[in-house]
Amino acid sequence: MISRIFFASLFLGMYSTGSSLSCKWIVKDPGDKMCQFSLHNKQALGLLDMMVSITNTTKVAEIxxxxxxxxxxxxxxxxxxxxxxxxxxxxxxxxxxxxxxHSSASWEENTVENFLNIVNKQAEELRSCIGSHSYTTQKVQRRTEIHFKRLLNKILKKNGYSAEAWETIRNITKDHLSQCGFLVNSLGNAH
Incomplete structure (x- = not known):
């Protein structure tokens, strides 16, 4: 009985890990240079580059x-x-x-909407790859929550949602998207 449970658990664990790696969203098709996630990530980063605001660079560095x-x-x-x-x-x-x-940032609303649509699409597609059975550890989830609360409170709210605060958020977002791209590429390179 115990061996059946063990093998069932082992099979389920191998299947769930393998299913995320076979996700079409993160695996390159033969002949493609990038997976779908990477293509969308590149578009999102391009939109962020278009969203540069003219700001006080000294204030941005302080923030x-x-x-x-x-x-x-x-x-x-x-x-x-x-x-x-x-x-x-x-x-x-x-x-x-x-x-x-983000009204104090001099961004075109259409560019922001396109950026948000791409980020949402990436999240939806990756969520469908992992299903509901996968999650990060509570410690990682909690620390991620804390990080984004700090971004909101110590950068945006503290600085009155200024153009400089949004420029800081834009730069940090570029770093996040780049790191997410590296993680996805590490998965694609594993197979």
Whole structure:
């Protein structure tokens, strides 16, 4: 009886890990240079480049020192499904952050909407790859939550949602999307 449970658990674990790796969204088709996630990520980064605001660069530099980038969180996830779940959480948090009042940033609303649509699409597609059975550890989830609360409170709210605060958020978002791209590429290179 115990051996049946063991083998069933082993099979389920292997299947769930393998299913995320076979996800069409993160695996390159033969002849393609990038997977779908990477293509969309490149588009999102391009839109962020278009959203540059003319700001006081000294003030932006001061603001950026308030919240450190969570490099450790990106290194904490080891299993493929954990990485995908972590990326989904990051994308959802970025989406929520950009829904805040960004009227002081001189961004074209259409560009922001396109950016949000791409980020949402990435999160939805990755979520469908992992299903509901995968999640990051509570510690990683909690630290990610804390990081994004700090971005909201110590950068946006503290600085009155200024153009400089949004420029800081835009730069941090580029770093997050780049790191998410590296994680996805590490999954694609594993197979």
């Amino acid at each position: 950026e020192h308030n919240v450190a980038f969570p490099n450790r969180l990106y290194r904490k996830t080891s299993k493929a499904t954990d990485k995908l779940a972590f990326i989904v959480q990051i994308l959802e948090k970025l989406f929520a952050l950009f829904e805040e009042d």
